[in-house]
Amino acid sequence: MAGVKLIGTAQSLNCIRIEWALKLKGVEYELIEEDLLNKSPLLLKYNPVHKKVPVLLHHGKPIAESHVILEYIDETWKNNPLLPEDPYERSMARFWAKFSDEKCIFGAYEAAWLEEGEEKQKAIQSAQELLAILEKQIEGKKYFGGEVVGFLDLVVGWIPRWLNAMEEVGGIKLLDAERFPSLHEWSQNFMANPVIKECIPPQEKLVNYFNFGISYRRSLAVAKP
Amino acid sequence: MAEEVLVFGTWSSPYGRRVEMALKLKGIEYKYIEEDLTNKSPSLLKYNPVHKKIPVLVHNGKPVAESLVILEYIDETWKNHPIFPKDPYERANARFWAKFIDEKCLPAIRKACWGEDQKEREKAAEELSKLLQFLENELEGKRYFGGGTIGLLDIAANMIGYWLGVFEEASGASELLTREKFPKLFNWANEFVSVSAIKESLPPRDKHVAFMRKRFGMVNTSK
Numbered sequence: 001m002a003g004v005k006l007i008g009t010a011q012s013l014n015c016i017r018i019e020w021a022l023k024l025k026g027v028e029y030e031l032i033e034e035d036l037l038n039k040s041p042l043l044l045k046y047n048p049v050h051k052k053v054p055v056l057l058h059h060g061k062p063i064a065e066s067h068v069i070l071e072y073i074d075e076t077w078k079n080n081p082l083l084p085e086d087p088y089e090r091s092m093a094r095f096w097a098k099f100s101d102e103k104c105i106f107g108a109y110e111a112a113w114l115e116e117g118e119e120k121q122k123a124i125q126s127a128q129e130l131l132a133i134l135e136k137q138i139e140g141k142k143y144f145g146g147e148v149v150g151f152l153d154l155v156v157g158w159i160p161r162w163l164n165a166m167e168e169v170g171g172i173k174l175l176d177a178e179r180f181p182s183l184h185e186w187s188q189n190f191m192a193n194p195v196i197k198e199c200i201p202p203q204e205k206l207v208n209y210f211n212f213g214i215s216y217r218r219s220l221a222v223a224k225p
Numbered sequence: 226m227a228e229e230v231l232v233f234g235t236w237s238s239p240y241g242r243r244v245e246m247a248l249k250l251k252g253i254e255y256k257y258i259e260e261d262l263t264n265k266s267p268s269l270l271k272y273n274p275v276h277k278k279i280p281v282l283v284h285n286g287k288p289v290a291e292s293l294v295i296l297e298y299i300d301e302t303w304k305n306h307p308i309f310p311k312d313p314y315e316r317a318n319a320r321f322w323a324k325f326i327d328e329k330c331l332p333a334i335r336k337a338c339w340g341e342d343q344k345e346r347e348k349a350a351e352e353l354s355k356l357l358q359f360l361e362n363e364l365e366g367k368r369y370f371g372g373g374t375i376g377l378l379d380i381a382a383n384m385i386g387y388w389l390g391v392f393e394e395a396s397g398a399s400e401l402l403t404r405e406k407f408p409k410l411f412n413w414a415n416e417f418v419s420v421s422a423i424k425e426s427l428p429p430r431d432k433h434v435a436f437m438r439k440r441f442g443m444v445n446t447s448k
């Protein structure tokens with residue numbers, strides 16, 4: 001047996017991107033569902049540093065951090081490559097992946113959780129400025145990876161559904177089709193891919209997930225003196 | 226065709242020095258451009274419009290930003306003296322710990338040296354101890370994080386190998402990385418800074434200590 005296991009949770013965008021990668025390469029794996037409110041001894045053993053999901057186990061060896069896992073998958077199973085061959089193109093994919101995770105997601109989340117007011121408006125504007133930067137990167141391309149879904153598509157894959165759920169819960173609209181036509185078209189192409197579609201949790205579950213998270217975040221903001 | 230390699234950095238930044246360390250290890254010639262971050266050059270803004278930060282490597286006119294991304298680019302472009310292992314699991318390990326250093330250790334180091342008050346500094350020092358223990362364990366049976374020779378993770382750990390000592394001295398913080406608590410890491414740091422490509426890439430120590438002291442103050446004095 002290939003011995004591939006993935007410790008993850010159903011709504012986590014960081015976990016789903018790993019499932020996408022494994023499925024795109026036709027790698028069979030066992031999914032071990034984790035309860036983050038009651039972390040298992042397995043998770044604490046295999047990711048003692050961060051105690052977070054996802055964790056990939058391959059022949060019993062753990063790999064954590066989603067970008068690290070994606071690169072490991074790409075280097076271990078060489079069919080349907082996720083990263084381009086050219087070193088410069090690879091560095092661009094890595095750069096934009098960092099940008100998407102470190103800036104765009106947090107920007108969108110902030111715009112969603114903030115309560116109505118000037119700060120929320122500013123956050124919405126900032127989040128859209130970040131999306132505009134991604135828009136430029138996808139202009140003229142079917143996928144960030146070119147003709148086929150690649151590493152950067154998987155990392156930016158939070159946009160079609162997770163962003164949508166954040167928008168619904170936060171009462172905002174960030175991904176405006178008129179303002180971001182290329183990103184909008186990319187979302188549709190991405191979602192049309194059967195492997196991608198197969199792994200996405202139902203909208204209802206994502207909305208519940210963000211409802212929980214955003215209510216909690218708002219309660220923290222109120223509690224702060 | 227003649228190759229042109231430019232490195233935009235600042236003399237005291239560990240991130241910029243990482244890039245220089247990797248290039249020097251591989252014997253790649255480059256032109257270094259010192260940036261004044263209070264007055265960023267049009268070139269920096271052109272080559273890194275997204276973050277407007279250093280370091281930026283420009284190879285034959287094409288810019289690469291973010292130090293860990295640059296290190297991987299360097300290793301994939303100039304294949305002599307590889308700084309990354311070949312095995313995918315070892316590579317994943319190196320990437321994981323490099324991220325760990327940047328996302329966890331560096332903030333803890335800054336707070337331990339220059340936190341707002343004694344309590345915050347003590348808490349950060351305790352946290353840093355726990356983090357350093359992970360790295361201590363990683364060095365088990367190895368001379369360098371890269372094994373027998375300096376690798377990507379050693380370069381990424383330059384903050385711990387050298388800058389930490391400078392910060393301790395500048396801020397007056399008590400030694401955070403001691404031989405007693407972290408014998409392997411302590412040894413590693415001494416070996417690391419002795420490698421000529423690394424030694425040549427370090428900022429001048431006295432100037433560095435004075436600069437950090439002036440910039441952040443000497444907070445850990447007995448009151």
